[in-house]
Amino acid sequence: MNARKTWLAALATASVAAMALTGCAGGSKPADENSLEMWHNSTTGPGKAYWDEVAAAYEEETGVTVTMVSVQNEDMDGKLQTASNSGDMPDVFMSRGGGKLADFVDAGVVKDLTDLISDEAHTAFGDAAFAALQVEGKTYGMPVAVLPQGMFYSQDLFDEAGIAEEPATMDELNDAVSKLKDAGISPVALGAKAAWPAAHWYYGFALRACSEDTMQNISVTHDFSDPCWLEAGEELVSFAATEPFNEGFLTTDAQEGAGSSAGLLANHKAGMELMGGWNAGVIADLTPDGEPLADLGWFPLPAVDGGAGDPSAMMGGVDGYSCSADSSSACEDFLDFIAKAEWQEKYAEAYNAIPASKEAQAAVTDPLLQEMMAAYNEAGYMVQWLDTLLGQNVGNALNAAVVETLAGSGDAQSIVDAAEQAAARG
């Protein structure tokens, strides 16, 4: 009797184990000449469709299969990190430059593309676009879109408040804020819950207050002793003191659906928002009819008196794609493929964004995008998002400190202190 029970128990254990292990194993990827794996962050919609189209076209032309994997934006970093640790890096992956890319380069998991990018791409894009994806002078990625920062606003609400012209200086902006308040409209939508939207205001003020050299070198020096950094903090504090932000901005999301700052703008519950170039698309998703907001306007960040920065300078990001260190040569061929004008134009359409390729930019018809492009092309210089430039460690600390200051438990000095402490630690 006993033996039978023992045997039955063992059988039960064994069958559970066997059942669990019958899943087919996924092995690691060899650097295959004939296939590529690519990670991008469009999980749905025209963006995803675009990449599927690219993959099909590339396969037709070259015979190389491209497997597209879409990863949610927030999860991308985590997954890339685990993948890099286990040698499972995708061949092509999304990268945005700055400190994060530098970390990848340090770890030796990105391919140096300086000599591998085609000349056509170089001429089509110009040097500025590549600058964002360079580390110590070497290029590590192919840009696909340029996303400059600016003020998105609702023309209807501006009319209602009696604001005649787009503000070009901080004084005019403050004026617009009080007019909106008088008309009972929340002047500025701010999604401070995620910290970076709030930090964008600080970056903007820093861009105006600091000289070009200070800004560009900060990623290398991590030295915040220049008084312009404190000055930027003080501008932020005095702007925040006018209470321009929507009620409850500390717990407002930036782009996550209903109740986010983009949603506020889309539903005419706030007058304007300082945000990057992708905002038009986000707002379009959140309007009552799901169509792009008809009265959406855009103007560049206003000039600030007495700053050392060029008043026409812009801050923005560059979306690009990099190759993993052990990918085959098919990778850079693929990157050259998507840099072609034809695919850049389609990208611009799918993502409602400014393509990196100057040739493709001519094909953009959206008036809002055209305004952004005009400002971009006339800008004295462009600086990358400060938190990307500074890298995760310092960038994250900076963002957190800005939120604390806006919440009233910090001041201009504490922002600089936090950045310095993080730099010392990192």
Place this chain on the structure above:
Amino acid sequence: MTETATLLAPAGAARRAPARGDWRKRGEIALLAGPAIVVFVVFVILPVVMAAFYGFFKWKGFGFPDDFIGLENYISIFKDPTFRSAVGHNFFIVIASLVLQGPLAILFALLMNQKMRGRSLIRVLIFVPYVISEVVVGTGWSLMLQDVGALNSFLGKIGLDALAQSWIADPKIAMGTLMFIISWKYIGFAVILMLAGLQSIPEELYEAASIDGASFWQTQWRITLPLLGPTIRIWAFLSIIGSLQLFDLVNIIWGQYVAATAGTSTMATYMYLNGHLAGNYGFGNAVAVVLFLISLVVALVYQRFALNRDTAGALTGDGGRKKR
């Protein structure tokens, strides 16, 4: 009461000396406990040990860590006032959870163990908050409790504008909001554990009590509650550990950055903010180890004072019946 008293009197657990068949006993232990131990060690203990190992390095998350800094991470953690306040929040949550959920769950389990119509339906409905994933709970409550969210909007509609608060961001009430949401989510868990525990109480005890003329509440107080003791202590243990590890709810409703200003940061959100988000994975792992050690100490203290009674077999009914 004599019947009941006899039934309750603990008879010392009669230990039988392991007779011959010592090897067979060892074989049985290996066979029964073996698979669980193997799976557990491989998939939990090993990764945890490795993660703890990373805590001694300054590591950006790529490749094998090579910047050994010993206890530096740990020292910075203890020096950081933000961490200390997070620990304070955690302990408040531990106590508040026990106080808020425990009595309510016990009361409810006792009351619902009677005959009543719709009992099954009520149990299912109370359990629903536990079934919903934390992510959705966070999103839903966010929408409801935002400054311009459903609750404030509703208060405005019925003219109680004055009661509208900044439920999430105001440091004075944020913790209260958090405790309400936690209790809401986990009360079902507590009730279901209590209900299961109630099933182990032998029917005869109730009969004996009613023969002796005890009222409903007397029965609950003298018989049910003491016998529910082990279950309550187990629930409390799980609740304490869960409170110390709290992350998802706070992260989704408050976001990592606002949690500190609103006074609801926890050790786990601190770990996420300063580890994962800052790209300092070595530091993050060190915080995880500290969180583990704190939980361990709390668990040991709890074992010593609360769970030891059960190991002695006093009130679990282990050998508690005398044949007459």
Place this chain on the structure above:
Amino acid sequence: MTTTATAIRAVRRRRGTTHTAGPWVYLMATILVAICIGPVLYIIIGGFRTNSQITQDPSGWPAPWVFSNYGDVLVSSEFWLAMGNSTISAGVTTLGTVVLGVMASYVIARYDFLGKGAMYSLFAAGLMFPATVAITPLYLLIRNLGLVNSLAGVILPQIAFALPTTIIILVPFLRAIPKELEEAASIDGTGRLGFFWRMVIPLSLPGVITVAILCFVTTWNGYILPLFILSDESLFTLPLGVQNFASQYSVDTARVLAYTSLSMIPALIFFSLFEKRIVGGLTGAVKG
């Protein structure tokens, strides 16, 4: 014999006390249920609105009622595929956890041996480390076992993570079975394993059902493990499937509310099927 048997059956029906619930109990129950269900209803009804509606009037009724959110989810193949994957994942994990957990708890509860305390502490300690941090080394391990991107690679760690709670809950249940039964069984010649098979499992049913429910629900909602281990979309479980409704920058809140309202239904069904079985235990075990 028959009289005793009838008496046992009669007693069994009046579980708990001979007391029937009074009106106060119903009142309290109603209040508790209202508090529990209120927010859930908000989530469910939110699925019938658009994002814009939610922003403009947070506490209003759907105006108009939008059925496309629920409709689109119900007809999307990804939803049903994810539901299938979730069912397999949660089902096999629960089965594995219960089997392994009951066996291990039995050993800890009723055997006497050196290292018993250590075994219990080993499992309890597993609860105390935040799982999110162990994910990188765990991923490496899964990859080395060749199980990455498969449901097995998700199920095995899930079983391991569910074991501590399971064992902690089951040990007192198993301990509560009277020694006399075990002695009686051994007199009958069945030995410890036979006792386990024939008496322990039926008698500890309340505990077993409880841990099964808890394991199923936790696994059903788990997203970190599947997120890191699965990259093939056809293997995604329900929590990952939400991705389909979050675009590159934004989230379709209303659709997510609809999606998650639908996702919780199987777990609720599982619960309501099994909660009725959290009865029995020692009823009549000792009499005669």
